Amino acid sequence: MIIQPRTRKLIFSYLPDWLLTIALAAIFFSLDKVEGYRRQFSLEESSIRHTYAVHERVPNIALYFICFVAPVLLQPIVNFITIRSWWDLHNSTLGLILGLALTGSITQFVKITVGRPRPDLIDRCQPPPGSTDPEFGLSTWLICTRTDLLRDGFRSFPSGHSSLSFAGLGFFAYYLAGKLHLFDKRGHAGKAWISLAPFAAAALVAISRTMDYRHHWQDVLVGSILGTIMSYFAYRQYYPPLSSEMSHKPYSPRIKRERDAIIPIHHNDRSSSPSPGPSNGNENSNTYHGFGQGNHTAYNPPAITRRYTDEPISGDDYELAGTVRRPDPGPLEEVWKDGSLERQELDRVRSTPTGGDS
Known part of the structure; x- marks a missing residue:
């Protein structure tokens, strides 16, 4: 198959975007295996003495489906119903993955450097009966008798479930808002509810992390804000503002027509x-x-x-x-x-x- 020179230039013009996205995704998964910082803690601190939940309401496999698979499947459907553009399909997929990869890598980096104990840390730690904090200072992870759950026990801040769910579903929400011309100054409540539905789903995922005692409320709040900001940042790389009269269309490719050049x-x-x-x-x-x-x-x-x-x-x-x-x-x-x-x-x-x- 012969690739036209113009098509070849078009592919290479977006190759850095895809390479950067793949690199960020690789960083995200690699940082998960890094031994992060473990802060000192008090054995008497009630906020970290909750019961360890063996079964999570939203396990990791469900999170990946919610924040990635669902938008990837739904965006082509919206594309087919609205403008039926292959370039819109490319931009929406690239923007979604970029937002998720950027959010995930930032989240993991902050997790391993902050090292905040989770609300269920004491149950993970299982300190010897009768243990108390030192007379001067606090306890460390060395007091724990169970260590297989400790590495993840010091990764409370920020919430990865919250940041990734708001990054993936947040991007899909912006995508819907652009297609529906949410800010066309006509005030249709139906369009607003449709556009906000993905954010509501992301909020449920974030709230579930406090119900499972995996995160403090501050972790969930910061993670949600991070995902929302990064998803909009990724969206605006390939789409005009939501207030634009052309918000339903993606930006054109970076390769111009000869007469434009x-x-x-x-x-x-x-x-x-x-x-x-x-x-x-x-x-x-x-x-x-x-x-x-x-x-x-x-x-x-x-x-x-x-x-x-x-x-x-x-x-x-x-x-x-x-x-x-x-x-x-x-x-x-x-x-x-x-x-x-x-x-x-x-x-x-x-x-x-x-x-x-x-």
């Missing part, structure tokens, strides 16, 4: 292209809302031509069909230059004396 980014020279209207002897007296009020000198920012638009792209190019043109302000040097020119112009206008206060 030759459109320059430049600054229009206002001295050669004066704005219409009376000037009153001042070349910068054009009306500008927010600055040009009354007798004050109007601020007219440098006109900048960019290649980015938020309009739908015609379907004559396979890579842009059913997508939103990816923001492309040009090289960073141009972006920095644009901001510098605008600041200079604004400073110049502010320092110009007003004409009506003489």
Whole structure:
């Protein structure tokens, strides 16, 4: 099978994303085998004297189904019902896995470095009968008579079930919200409930961790916040804001059409292209809302031509069909230059004396 040069470029443009995602997933599973830090604890601390639950309400295998398998199966269905775009299918899958891998690796790293005891630590530890804390200081894991459950017993913060469930189902919630145009300013409660349903499921998973005495409430709260933030971070890499009129479409591929590649980014020279209207002897007296009020000198920012638009792209190019043109302000040097020119112009206008206060 012959791969077209354009297709080959498209594949290689997203290869770093996939490699990074795979690397983060590998880090997540590798850190699970690392011996983490084990904090000192008090044998009299009631918050860590709960009973060890042999059977969890949401075991690991169920968690992986909830946070990964379910969204992977449901997102193509939503895609088929709505825009039927293969590129949307790619972006949603990549974004979901990226969010999960990023969340998981951060969660595991914090777990092994913080080493907070779980609420059931004393039951895992099984200290000798009659044991007490040292006269000066606290007890350590060396006092334990049962050690097979100790490594996981010091990984309470943050909750991995909470962070991963909110990362996976949170991404699916954002995906639904984008497809339904949740923030279209029309106020349909039904769309809100549908979009929030995945978050409700994630919340149930998180709450179950306190019911099993696997986590303190702080662990669950921080894990949930972490998963929510990371899922939105991953979503925004490949989709426009939920407030966008094109929120139901993914960003277009990074490989541009040939005719787009030759459109320059430049600054229009206002001295050669004066704005219409009376000037009153001042070349910068054009009306500008927010600055040009009354007798004050109007601020007219440098006109900048960019290649980015938020309009739908015609379907004559396979890579842009059913997508939103990816923001492309040009090289960073141009972006920095644009901001510098605008600041200079604004400073110049502010320092110009007003004409009506003489």
